[in-house]
Amino acid sequence: MKSKALIWKELLDLSRDKRTLAVMIIIPFIGLPAMALVTTGLSSTQTTTVYIEVLDNKSLYIAKFISSQVMELSKQYGLRVNVTISNGPPKSIYNILLVIPKGFYKNITYINGIGTLYLKSLVGSVQSSEVKSIIENVIGEVKESVVVNRVKILANKSGINATPYNVLNPISISSGYYLPSGSPAPVSQVKLSYTARLLEFSLFFVANPAIILMGDSVLGEKERKTIETLLATPASKTSIIIGKLSASVAIGLVTAIADSAGVILYLSMISPGSLKLTPGLIGVNLAVSALLVIMSAAIITPAILRSSSIRSAQSVSYLLMMVALGIYFSALFIDFQRLPYYVQGILMVIPFTQAALALQNFVLGQYVLMATNLVIMVGFILLGIFISIKSFNTERLILSK
Amino acid sequence: MVYIMKTKVEVPMDNNTDGNKYVIDAQNIYKKIGKKDVLKGVNLLVNYGEIHVLAGHNGAGKTTFFRILIGLLRYDSGTLRVLGLDPYKSRQEVSKRLGYVPEDSSPYERLTGYENLKVYALIYSDGNEEIAERYVERGIKISGLKDKDLSRKAGEYSNGMKKRLLIARALMHSPKLVLLDEPTNGLDVFSAYNIRKLIKSMASSGTTFLISTHNMSEAEMLASKVSFIAHGLVIYTGSVKSAIEEFASVNLEEAFIKAVGERE
Ligand SMILES: Nc1ncnc2c1ncn2[C@@H]1O[C@H](COP(=O)(O)OP(=O)(O)O)[C@@H](O)[C@H]1O
Ligand SMILES: [Mg+2]
Numbered sequence: 001m002k003s004k005a006l007i008w009k010e011l012l013d014l015s016r017d018k019r020t021l022a023v024m025i026i027i028p029f030i031g032l033p034a035m036a037l038v039t040t041g042l043s044s045t046q047t048t049t050v051y052i053e054v055l056d057n058k059s060l061y062i063a064k065f066i067s068s069q070v071m072e073l074s075k076q077y078g079l080r081v082n083v084t085i086s087n088g089p090p091k092s093i094y095n096i097l098l099v100i101p102k103g104f105y106k107n108i109t110y111i112n113g114i115g116t117l118y119l120k121s122l123v124g125s126v127q128s129s130e131v132k133s134i135i136e137n138v139i140g141e142v143k144e145s146v147v148v149n150r151v152k153i154l155a156n157k158s159g160i161n162a163t164p165y166n167v168l169n170p171i172s173i174s175s176g177y178y179l180p181s182g183s184p185a186p187v188s189q190v191k192l193s194y195t196a197r198l199l200e201f202s203l204f205f206v207a208n209p210a211i212i213l214m215g216d217s218v219l220g221e222k223e224r225k226t227i228e229t230l231l232a233t234p235a236s237k238t239s240i241i242i243g244k245l246s247a248s249v250a251i252g253l254v255t256a257i258a259d260s261a262g263v264i265l266y267l268s269m270i271s272p273g274s275l276k277l278t279p280g281l282i283g284v285n286l287a288v289s290a291l292l293v294i295m296s297a298a299i300i301t302p303a304i305l306r307s308s309s310i311r312s313a314q315s316v317s318y319l320l321m322m323v324a325l326g327i328y329f330s331a332l333f334i335d336f337q338r339l340p341y342y343v344q345g346i347l348m349v350i351p352f353t354q355a356a357l358a359l360q361n362f363v364l365g366q367y368v369l370m371a372t373n374l375v376i377m378v379g380f381i382l383l384g385i386f387i388s389i390k391s392f393n394t395e396r397l398i399l400s401k
Numbered sequence: 402m403v404y405i406m407k408t409k410v411e412v413p414m415d416n417n418t419d420g421n422k423y424v425i426d427a428q429n430i431y432k433k434i435g436k437k438d439v440l441k442g443v444n445l446l447v448n449y450g451e452i453h454v455l456a457g458h459n460g461a462g463k464t465t466f467f468r469i470l471i472g473l474l475r476y477d478s479g480t481l482r483v484l485g486l487d488p489y490k491s492r493q494e495v496s497k498r499l500g501y502v503p504e505d506s507s508p509y510e511r512l513t514g515y516e517n518l519k520v521y522a523l524i525y526s527d528g529n530e531e532i533a534e535r536y537v538e539r540g541i542k543i544s545g546l547k548d549k550d551l552s553r554k555a556g557e558y559s560n561g562m563k564k565r566l567l568i569a570r571a572l573m574h575s576p577k578l579v580l581l582d583e584p585t586n587g588l589d590v591f592s593a594y595n596i597r598k599l600i601k602s603m604a605s606s607g608t609t610f611l612i613s614t615h616n617m618s619e620a621e622m623l624a625s626k627v628s629f630i631a632h633g634l635v636i637y638t639g640s641v642k643s644a645i646e647e648f649a650s651v652n653l654e655e656a657f658i659k660a661v662g663e664r665e
Pocket of ligand 1: 435437457459461466
């Protein structure tokens with residue numbers, strides 16, 4: 001077996017390039033969780049300032065109620081908020097302004113009146129929009145208590161026996177989830193499905209290292225001037241390609257596992273409690289990742305064999321990675337199965353789609369479809385290797401500059 | 402049940418030549434690279450056991466011709482037999498009995514000298530560890546590198562050591578034919594001397610060498626037969642002595658200059 005000798009050589013060679021390996025494994029594994037720490041850390045230190053201008057004396061207690069509720073709710077969401085109540089205009093810039101005008105109290109206590117509040121937020125602040133929606137919710141509470149009072153009064157006057165809550169909520173919704181098979185899905189299933197989506201996104205990081213390693217492995221031999229002697233040995237084109245693929249895939253797998261662990265760590269830090277991992281999902285994710293690593297390396301190889309230098313191979317690799325990014329990023333928001341047929345058709349011929357679909361189909365319990373996705377991935381792998389061997393042209397490899 | 406035993410008829414054959422008249426038999430080889438006619442009808446015959454030096458100026462087409470001889474490049478027309486086979490069609494088969502050290506090549510720099518030999522030994526032995534070990538031992542002897550150096554990464558070697566390693570790697574599987582493209586180019590006087598000594602001693606045990614050079618005094622020192630190549634054509638083949646006589650010169654350098662001059 002000549003491939004064995006070549007795999008051994010590739011692994012030795014790659015494993016000696018400690019810095020590249022470290023970068024490939026450590027950056028996503030440490031980098032993403034670190035990013036999560038920094039962003040959650042920073043956003044918890046920034047403060048949103050709220051100014052409540054009360055021009056209606058009788059409404060002061062409403063302003064105080066809003067203030068205390070907003071403070072409490074914000075704390076629950078991990079937001080820092082500072083509320084100032086005053087009867088004059090603000091003297092500096094605040095993120096949010098709430099104005100309670102003169103006559104507000106009178107308007108809301110009169111059965112047919114409308115009290116207007118003025119709520120303004122400063123343009124361009126992410127956090128103030130979250131606080132603004134908290135304020136709107138608190139105002140909603142105030143509104144409800146006013147309505148309850150009005151209903152009580154009307155019910156009393158007309159002598160009808162009515163519970164204000166029922167009058168206000170004539171329809172109740174009991175919602176739940178179900179699987180494509182029709183059986184009901186527990187909330188844990190929903191979390192599982194959400195986790196699968198995030199794993200689909202992490203496939204982007206899984207696909208990358210093998211693509212880069214494969215380019216370096218083939219064109220590195222050219223740039224480091226080792227290819228010509230290798231091609232003058234009895235090593236066949238097939239064994240050279242298989243040797244390089246196997247080594248890139250082996251190292252790609254190690255980095256892929258580190259990368260998806262990093263992504264999961266990152267996501268569980270920024271949205272804790274909403275994820276659920278089961279042994280089944282982990283297993284399927286590993287299988288999909290392994291196939292994806294092999295597939296990515298296999299489909300980039302024909303392009304690498306046509307490149308003249310590592311740099312030109314890298315630009316093709318980036319193109320492929322952008323396609324992968326497009327697919328896996330949209331997997332966060334899009335149900336591929338719900339797209340129009342012609343769009344699905346286009347997406348299906350992009351090999352990366354199959355990996356995302358395999359995960360989606362697994363959490364939906366559609367195991368036959370999932371198996372089909374995996375088989376198609378194997379098909380892409382074989383196709384990639386076949387085209388690589390057919391397009392392995394020693395003359396182009398030696399002469400191109 | 403009757404088994405018919407198929408017996409092979411043994412044809413007596415010269416063990417050293419596999420029944421071929423020449424190690425290399427190139428007739429009228431043409432090669433265009435891009436728009437340039439690099440080889441314009443090269444003829445070359447190399448006999449078994451020779452140290453055949455292909456001497457020519459830079460850009461004459463030596464490297465291109467070597468790459469054609471090992472099957473890396475396709476030739477546009479002509480007929481070519483290397484060890485009895487067409488190298489472009491039978492690259493793998495030819496390469497088993499061939500050793501090649503390109504002009505501008507390097508060992509795997511992140512691998513040790515020993516590992517460099519081992520990888521190629523495993524390729525030549527088709528994964529057979531025992532045979533590979535024998536090849537490596539032979540390679541170590543040929544390289545003349547010390548154990549201490551063999552366990553160092555080849556990237557830390559001097560140019561001379563790298564070249565010795567490459568030559569040893571190309572010779573360890575006892576090929577019939579060895580192609581060395583400008584083997585002493587860029588080496589200091591000691592390394593160059595050692596490499597020429599190595600070539601001569603390997604040739605005396607029956608290996609055929611085809612060596613290219615642009616250095617005529619090197620050709621004079623090495624060649625049992627010399628061919629002049631200029632502008633994509635082989636313009637003379639003979640012994641060093643007859644070349645000098647033919648062109649009434651004092652040395653090979655003058656003979657080469659005159660040979661090229663006659664053509665123009
Ligand atoms: N990769 C290449 N691309 C374009 N031209 C080339 C290439 N390789 C060689 N040539 C041309 O072929 C001619 C012969 O080159 P070469 O075989 O390297 O000569 P030598 O080895 O005798 O110096 C040169 O003039 C060069 O211009
Ligand atoms: Mg040359």
